[in-house]
Amino acid sequence: MTTVKLSSGKEIPIMGLGTINQPDKIGEVIKDAIEIGYRHFDCAGGYLNEKAIGDALQELIKNGKIKREEIWITSKLWNIYHDPKDVIEICKKSIKDLQCEYLDLYLMHWPLAWFKNEKEDLAPMEEDNKTIKTVDIPLIETWKAMESLVDQGLVKSIGVSNFTEKHIEEIFDQAKIKPAMNQIENHPYLAQNELVSYCKSKGINITAYSPLGTAHLKRPEDPVLLKDPVILQMAQDLNVSPAQIVLKWNMIRGVIVIPRSSSKNHLLDNFNALNLKLSDEQFKAISDLDKHFRFIRPLDLWGIDVFDEKK
Numbered sequence: 001m002t003t004v005k006l007s008s009g010k011e012i013p014i015m016g017l018g019t020i021n022q023p024d025k026i027g028e029v030i031k032d033a034i035e036i037g038y039r040h041f042d043c044a045g046g047y048l049n050e051k052a053i054g055d056a057l058q059e060l061i062k063n064g065k066i067k068r069e070e071i072w073i074t075s076k077l078w079n080i081y082h083d084p085k086d087v088i089e090i091c092k093k094s095i096k097d098l099q100c101e102y103l104d105l106y107l108m109h110w111p112l113a114w115f116k117n118e119k120e121d122l123a124p125m126e127e128d129n130k131t132i133k134t135v136d137i138p139l140i141e142t143w144k145a146m147e148s149l150v151d152q153g154l155v156k157s158i159g160v161s162n163f164t165e166k167h168i169e170e171i172f173d174q175a176k177i178k179p180a181m182n183q184i185e186n187h188p189y190l191a192q193n194e195l196v197s198y199c200k201s202k203g204i205n206i207t208a209y210s211p212l213g214t215a216h217l218k219r220p221e222d223p224v225l226l227k228d229p230v231i232l233q234m235a236q237d238l239n240v241s242p243a244q245i246v247l248k249w250n251m252i253r254g255v256i257v258i259p260r261s262s263s264k265n266h267l268l269d270n271f272n273a274l275n276l277k278l279s280d281e282q283f284k285a286i287s288d289l290d291k292h293f294r295f296i297r298p299l300d301l302w303g304i305d306v307f308d309e310k311k
């Protein structure tokens, strides 16, 4: 599998598996994915399924199908754990649940610090039950705690997710360890060329989430990327699936992709995008589809304007 070298010196497989999935389904998906050839798993404490993923990976390791060092495991720090005193403990919980000894990559999931209540609600609400209860913890404080995870050998590389240029600038100069990754929503309808170039200029690699444009939080009125006429025509001409085309487009840009699927056929279909070739004209035709359309909109979800959506 093609890999991308990060500023930490580690090499991440250019295609990984997105794991937002039911805990009772994800185990089988992981086993199918390993059989097909996936070696990179994009996890998060907030997906509430890391124990099931860990169980499946352990079974595969015990049966001699894979070795820990042959796979790449990413996890993420959820918004209620930004307080530096919580960072090590919650990272250790992910490692324990995933049963993986260390994480290859740990990301700050969002540039958002939320209140941690007694029940550790993942989306803590204010009294009005409408707005998320936030806390004032500067991103750099949380980042410094993440740096200590590397120092302690719990994590090999650290990075961020859903960060804009402004958020990166809040931490970059003071960071002892520079972020190796920014995981962002990225597909032909949301190319984010400026942010991608900015990150590359800082030595930060990009992972595309929702790379098929079929985000789990999609609304009925949202456009359907995999049914775009340009993509459909190209898929027909090349005798491949629309999913393969949009995944390959990002990989040509040097962007890592983490499509999610619970179907073995789709897992295989997506994996085969690695072998697809697109001409310069085809690449450009896909790039021209950019309409700055975001499927995951924190303003709608939480009433917080992370991406200047109001503009």
Ligand SMILES: NC(=O)c1ccc[n+]([C@@H]2O[C@H](COP(=O)([O-])OP(=O)(O)OC[C@H]3O[C@@H](n4cnc5c(N)ncnc54)[C@H](OP(=O)(O)O)[C@@H]3O)[C@@H](O)[C@H]2O)c1
Binding pocket: 017, 018, 019, 020, 042, 043, 109, 161, 162, 183, 184, 208, 209, 210, 211, 212, 213, 214, 215, 216, 217, 226, 241, 243, 244, 258, 259, 260, 261, 262, 263, 266, 267, 269, 270, 296
């Ligand atoms: N950092 C963040 O804030 C963040 C946010 C969102 C997502 N993520 C990560 O990114 C991963 C992927 O994003 P996502 O889950 O939003 O969306 P996605 O991967 O773009 O789309 C997943 C959807 O596409 C379908 N699909 C998969 N392969 C297909 C194919 N070959 N043809 C047609 N349909 C196909 C899947 O259905 P089937 O199951 O039927 O195949 C599923 O409904 C997540 O699992 C997660 O790991 C991160």
